[in-house]
Amino acid sequence: MTDHRRHHHDASLDRTMTDALAADGLEVRRVDDTARAETDPWLEAVARGFLDGERNDDQRQAFFDRTAYRRKLGVFDASAPQPEVPAATFASWATDLTLPGGMLPACAISSVTVAPTHRRRGILRRLMAGELRTALERGLPVAVLTVSESTIYGRFGFAPAAAAAQWKIDVRRAGWIGPDAPGRIDFVTREQGRGIAVELHERVRRDSPGEIEMPGGHWDRYFGTRPDAEKADQLRVVQYRTPAGGIDGVAVYRVTEDHADFTASVVDISLLVAATNEAYAGLWRFFLSLDLIGTINVSELSTAEPLWWMIADQRAATITVRDHQYVRILDVPATLAARRYDVADTLALEVADPLGIADGTFVLATDADGTATVDPVDDPPVGVPFVRLGVAELSAVLLGGVSPVTLARAGRIAADDPARVARLFAWPTAPRLSFWY
Template sequence: MNTLDATLTEAAEADRAAFRAGPVDEQSRSRLAANGLDYRRVSVDGDDYPGWLQSVARGFQDGERSAEQIAASRERSGYRRLTGVYDPQAPVADAPVATIASWLSELTVPGDATVPSCAISAVTVAPTHRRRGVARAMLEGELRAAHAAGAPMAMLTVSESPLYGRYGFAPAAAAASWRIETKRATWIGPRPDGRVDFIPRERVREVMPAVHERVRRSAPGEIQVPGSHWDGFAGTNPAAEKTTEKRAVQYTDTAGEVRGAAVYAVREHDEDFTKGTVTVHYLVAETRDAYAALWRFLLELDLVAEVRAGELSVDEPLLWMIADQRAAKVTVSDHQYVRVLDVPAALESRRFGAAGRLLLDVSDPIGIAGGRYLLEADASGTGRVRALGDGESADADAEVALGIAELSAVYLGGVSPATLAAAGRLTATDEAAATRVLSWHIAPRLSIWY
């Protein structure tokens, strides 16, 4: 599968294909070559793919991939640009000592809009080659390649929080993990008239992508979900394990339209059969009724004492659908990291909370997007951005001095300039004015890892 979206225009698909096939960044290639390492592209259809995939698995401390898993992964990875770093001196020279994958996708931004964004994944460096600057060379290389391909943003989810700030990334959409004591929660939310029905997992593979495609553009922080992820949630990847534990339901409204679905698994309690635990693998709903009906179904399952769910919004309506909010233990952590690569294009793609003029003085440690910019947002929330020339001044409601990571942190509206100012992360001549313009009324979220 080489495309993330069947509705993509031919031009957009051509841009993505060109990025997939494009060369590695020359600056990083020569830096690694000076250390005896070969930085090169890997073909998903070629002989080098199995070695690349094995190195990714090893990099994440996972086991060896079977031939069946390699074949399934190959079939689902056509949308990715793959790169490896090879050490010609190593005994197994065809297994890269470092890996990275990237692809052009869409990131939803405030205002029911999206911006092209380069997703980065599979970042590994072998323990034998760590702390020699290999990851830095790859990350900087992919960011320059994405910028050269015209992507205004880059994005990733992370294994460890401290890794990516140095490249200008910031956590921009947090994720909430819930553990709900079901006996205590007590449903007080709506009881919609539609119906909830069990469906086979193959049907999930059809329903979930279709519903997600209809809702993702109004949820800042969400991205186009690769097909392989849906196979993962549905358990329809032939190489996946424990798929038979999964149960799936869909919600159909009174007009007969399917409006949402959920996949979950139940784990039995060792000693008490009435105290099972439900893990919600994915829940997607395009209407309020579907959301309420699916969550009510999960919270009212018999023989279950606890429901667990992750990658939820920090502002879930669910909290207001249960009588006892203390029945829910909610843990919040950093999740979707983003990085502005092109300040005017990124800012003009989103909408703003209020009219105003901000002079943004942006520093960028990698030298991709720094500069002084004038942002003018009108009363409809539409923004225009202009790069200011050397020494050029402009009237503004606030002058904001910030790093590219801080601009990336506020980009989706997940944190305000006032909070970052209080944390000593930026300065603004008028924090309230900057906050009014850059804030947004919907908490950003991301429902997957990638």
Template sequence: MSSLDATFHTADLDESLSASFAAQGLRVARVGDEDTAGSYAWTDAVARGFLDGERNDVQRRTAFELNGYRRKIGVYDDAGVDAAVPVATFASWGAELAVPGGTVPACAVSSVTVAPTHRRRGILSRVMASELLTAAGAGYPVAMLTVTESGIYGRFGFAPAAQAAHWKIDVRRARWSGPDAPGRIDFISREEGRRVAPALHDRVRVTTPGEIDMPGGHWDRAFGTRADAEKAEARRVVQYRSPGGEVEGLAIYTVTENHDDYAASTVTIVQLIAATDAAYAALWKFFLSMDLIGTISASELSVDEPLWWMISDQRAATITVRDHQYVRVLDVPAALRARSYDVDDTIALEVTDPLGIADGVFVVTAGEQAEVEPVDSAPVGVPLVRLGVPELSALLLGGVSAATLARAGRLETGDPARIARVFASTTTPRLSFWY
């Protein structure tokens, strides 16, 4: 844990937040890292909030052991029947977000729930605003989250910055037309896959805007190597090695048999990591060439997958695109300096922020090493963009064109195409998992 992450992890709750809840007969507290009982109750509340069943002791203990890196917040109703279980939960931690040409420290947010018994009391709004201010004060340039309800977070300054595609492929129609890779595919154990995956993922994520370092416990969840894993034995792992013997790709998958037609079974790809073009081609050809498989299902893919150009019949793929990785700029200069730009230009941004965190006017001198300076007003002759922090956050990863946002009425500028060229990225942003 970096010094920034450690500082944020143990930061005190804002006194005004505590006072506002006390006025409603509620109590807000950070769940201590060594508080086993408190963590178990917090985990129970999270499961309830996401409509899961009751947690058992193995699940509670595993969550406690693997989630110590999280800053866990609970809101409690001491007048309730089971006052130890929070009526609202919130988790966050320090992570690293890839942006075009670099990475930036980020505050990741997860496990946001409010019990149905305590809705419409402003609980989420107060906790989110307070924790975003704490994250900004600690020094994080951005915050980020993946969402189950997409309509909630825009009012806090978040915007979808990386979309995710779900593919359903009719294998019999698709027919592989991509290249043949020179290496080899081998089956490996789930434990071996768990061992090699982190380094492989780190090679890929830093060059893919939108990706983050894998949170604690997620690898074991993906490979079914954690104590509370269910049906772990259903998961199989293959890896791709180059002719030189280097592991360059890996995939986790499951098979669902079709008992009416065994030759029409379904492969679900849990995770596919490819550090080279050869690994990407080899892994996808492997799945499209499997016997007895009629359908391939894969989620959290890029909206610009090369696979689209590696199958003979593109209509064999049904693709659904949804919002996925949400980003929220907290420090405009630091966030924009973290990325590179493919054009040299100077523009001015007038940013409005509903929480007052990132308000201001900023001059951006774009290039491989950008300069971003706060100013009192936009200089004469420099094109000005008026936009909210959600729109700036959407632009950060290069996943949406400023010209598109201008046509949608989401920003104002006299030359949308010029602004679009500044923020454009040659790599489509994506995030390959949920957190």
């Protein structure tokens, strides 16, 4: 772990959070990453919270071996029949979030559960507020998460900032009008593919607003290389190799045969990483040219995929868009100064925060070279365009995924000149996150 990762992982618990939960007869404590006697019950609580079955020993060991980087919290009820199983769980770790033109340390959040027996007691609010304060104190100016329930996190200041597209492609209709890639496609083993993907994802994510580092253990899950992997033998892996011999793309997929019509079999692509336009074209043409395939399914794509302009019949693709990467600004000056801008301008922002972490009035000034300064002020300067918004709305526009004009029309922000705000926060690349965590 780098310093900021360990700094966050080992941080003391927020006293306000622990005192509030103790007053309700509950104890919150960190789970010992070195003791399965603590991680196993914690994992069972997480599985229960996400409506999964009990974990077997292989699954518990695989989780234990791959998640020591996570800061795991449990809320324990000593009066429960199983006091060792937490009534609520929370995990986080320090990562890097790609912004438009920049990078920013971030607190990634996962495994957030509250048992049905302990709902409506304010447990989640206290956990979330306490851990967000801790993240800010440890130098992480923004928090991110992916969610199973989209209605929960807005009240904590999170907002969907990078949407994900799910594609279902009718291969017989699609056709190919994209370019001919000069390289070649080759099959590789799952282990080889895993090694390739790590380096490729690092290349790609640094230019993709909304992406974070792939969390520990995820690569083994994608490639079926962990000991508890199910149906790993059904996975196939291909790479794209340039004429010069470099590896610029990799993809993982599985085929489900249609025994009633073998020409209507289905391909599910679970991962496709392309570091160049040529690799992107080469991999997609490979999939659209497979024999006996009627349908291709793939998810967590960008809302602006080049593939849309590479198929002859765009109606061959059924595309569903949904919220995916949620963002929550904790430090307004640090976050806004970390990204780049295409317009030189000055705005005054009045930010409201339901948790009282990031509220205040700020002057955002950008230069012609794309850099910004952000200064807290008591009152906005006279003559500077004024924007009044919540921290959720500011988080939503951070990556350039939604226009402030849209939010103004929706009644979510108040601005003297919404179009001017939109020009400042616009970015040419649509934000995306290519996985769940």
